[in-house]
Amino acid sequence: MGNKETIVDPRGPIIFDIRNLWAYYGEKPAVKGVTCKIPEKRVTAIMGPSGCGKTTFIRCLNRLHELSPGARVEGEIFLRGKNILEIDPVVVRRRVGMVFQKPNPFPTMTIYDNVLAGYKLLGIRLRREEADRLVEEALRKAALWDEVKDSLHKRGTYLSGGQQQRLCIARALAVKPEVLLMDEPTSALDPKSTAKIEELVVELKKTVTIVIVTHNIAQAGRVSDYAAFFYLGELVEFGPTSQLFTVPRDKRTEEFLKGKFG
Amino acid sequence: MRSILWRKFKDRSALVVITVLAFLPALPLFHILYGIFRLGLPAFSWNFFTHLPTPPGEPDGGVGNAIVGTLMLSMLASVLAIPVGILSGVYLSEYARGRFGEVVRVAADVLQGVPSIVLGIVGYLWLVRPMGHFSALSGAVALSLMMLPVIVRSTEEILRMLPYTLREASLSLGVNYWRTVIKVLIPTGLVGITTGILVALSRIMGETAPLLFTAFGNPFWNFNPLQPVDALPLTVFKYAISPYQDWIRQAWGASAVLTLMVLGLNLISRILARRLSGDGK
Numbered sequence: 229m230g231n232k233e234t235i236v237d238p239r240g241p242i243i244f245d246i247r248n249l250w251a252y253y254g255e256k257p258a259v260k261g262v263t264c265k266i267p268e269k270r271v272t273a274i275m276g277p278s279g280c281g282k283t284t285f286i287r288c289l290n291r292l293h294e295l296s297p298g299a300r301v302e303g304e305i306f307l308r309g310k311n312i313l314e315i316d317p318v319v320v321r322r323r324v325g326m327v328f329q330k331p332n333p334f335p336t337m338t339i340y341d342n343v344l345a346g347y348k349l350l351g352i353r354l355r356r357e358e359a360d361r362l363v364e365e366a367l368r369k370a371a372l373w374d375e376v377k378d379s380l381h382k383r384g385t386y387l388s389g390g391q392q393q394r395l396c397i398a399r400a401l402a403v404k405p406e407v408l409l410m411d412e413p414t415s416a417l418d419p420k421s422t423a424k425i426e427e428l429v430v431e432l433k434k435t436v437t438i439v440i441v442t443h444n445i446a447q448a449g450r451v452s453d454y455a456a457f458f459y460l461g462e463l464v465e466f467g468p469t470s471q472l473f474t475v476p477r478d479k480r481t482e483e484f485l486k487g488k489f490g
Numbered sequence: 491m492r493s494i495l496w497r498k499f500k501d502r503s504a505l506v507v508i509t510v511l512a513f514l515p516a517l518p519l520f521h522i523l524y525g526i527f528r529l530g531l532p533a534f535s536w537n538f539f540t541h542l543p544t545p546p547g548e549p550d551g552g553v554g555n556a557i558v559g560t561l562m563l564s565m566l567a568s569v570l571a572i573p574v575g576i577l578s579g580v581y582l583s584e585y586a587r588g589r590f591g592e593v594v595r596v597a598a599d600v601l602q603g604v605p606s607i608v609l610g611i612v613g614y615l616w617l618v619r620p621m622g623h624f625s626a627l628s629g630a631v632a633l634s635l636m637m638l639p640v641i642v643r644s645t646e647e648i649l650r651m652l653p654y655t656l657r658e659a660s661l662s663l664g665v666n667y668w669r670t671v672i673k674v675l676i677p678t679g680l681v682g683i684t685t686g687i688l689v690a691l692s693r694i695m696g697e698t699a700p701l702l703f704t705a706f707g708n709p710f711w712n713f714n715p716l717q718p719v720d721a722l723p724l725t726v727f728k729y730a731i732s733p734y735q736d737w738i739r740q741a742w743g744a745s746a747v748l749t750l751m752v753l754g755l756n757l758i759s760r761i762l763a764r765r766l767s768g769d770g771k
Contacts, residue, residue: 292662297587322664332655336677346663349673396659403663
């Protein structure tokens with residue numbers, strides 16, 4: 229288990245307060261007793277080698293983990309003081325959006341409808357002007373507006389991979405979540421699209437808290453304010469990125485950053 | 491050197507044999523189609539499609555009532571089988587965990603294997619006996635039992651093919667599972683599900699056996715589902731075993747109509763399936 233001195237509480241307002249979180253697939257724990265606080269309107273990077281539980285960890289934060297057969301979660305996750313494990317997951321997921329490894333726009337929907345999917349799928353009716361405004365706002369935030377403003381009524385799947393991923397970001401932002409979880413959002417993209425998404429992440433933290441899983445150390449260094457290092461399901465180290473990258477307190481963090489494993 | 495030539499020879503012969511064998515199943519089909527259309531198309535006329543049957547020897551008889559009956563039976567059977575079939579398919583693909591799902595799946599497979607005449611008897615027991623008379627509805631029930639397993643399994647297969655990330659995309663927007671099924675999964679798999687329905691339909695349209703003790707046949711116009719109704723396969727059966735030249739000619743005509751309907755459905759499902767694989771990219 230992570231030694232207490234290696235978990236540094238962030239300064240400023242906290243959005244997630246996670247206490248002794250365990251996540252299981254069947255009998256096998258994938259996340260082992262994680263305790264940490266996630267700062268509001270900052271980018272927190274979750275790093276670690278494959279299979280270290282980082283994806284499982286963020287999937288707990290919007291209760292997507294429990295959809296896997298045999299999945300189980302123990303512990304507490306406070307979102308602004310309320311334990312999300314005791315709230316209806318549907319409500320949690322409205323407040324905590326997610327972007328996935330592979331872009332997954334809805335193939336039957338246009339770009340416009342994809343952005344509004346969070347409303348349309350729930351049967352929420354919007355006035356025309358309001359819908360237009362929401363779409364433009366979300367697409368602008370996702371830095372996609374200029375590229376698609378003339379083809380809003382084309383299928384989302386016509387876009388390139390990088391554009392599709394930004395469309396997914398716009399879709400998540402349109403419902404105005406407090407937190408945006410990103411699960412290796414650039415792992416399926418080319419370097420240019422990756423750079424765009426990274427810029428976007430830095431820009432977005434003005435309005436939304438971001439938790440991003442990445443196995444790309446350099447990316448974590450570029451975009452994040454805080455970083456967490458997971459190893460074999462444990463949270464080994466958590467702290468300001470600048471500190472964790474320059475003076476890691478745990479030997480395993482240091483070895484990971486030096487590229488000895490992962 | 492000789493052995494290389496020998497191997498090449500074997501390779502070539504294998505190719506020839508396989509090609510010939512591959513063509514073999516197509517041969518009877520072409521022969522059947524040729525026969526049906528050669529003998530059936532000359533029977534086609536305006537009267538043939540719009541008139542009621544006439545007694546042997548009387549001219550201008552038609553199979554209009556049987557065409558209406560076949561359409562009515564297919565429609566009723568679809569109304570019964572499609573909603574249940576799709577929902578069971580959704581259950582198997584999305585919710586079934588453990589034993590109960592397995593039971594439903596095996597039941598669907600077994601139902602698919604039940605001889606169609608047995609399903610006719612089921613329709614007889616469920617509806618004809620209690621109602622006291624034959625009816626289109628009882629025929630449609632028997633036919634829907636034939637459609638059901640096809641729709642269930644094809645819906646299940648199609649939904650299983652959809653990537654899990656699609657479900658995650660919807661769920662992560664705070665949409666519950668049921669709405670995800672209705673608003674995302676079914677629309678995304680719609681082409682495939684429709685294809686399954688059309689395959690099921692083309693299977694039942696040509697069925698005679700389930701109708702023998704249910705829809706029974708009716709030489710008059712009938713639009714009431716609670717009354718007996720004629721159907722093209724029944725007409726073919728009745729006319730083909732008759733000794734009258736005129737009726738036999740019309741049996742060929744009715745076969746051609748039926749074949750064209752089924753071919754049309756098959757063609758549509760082909761086109762849809764192609765669109766499906768195009769969208770799957």
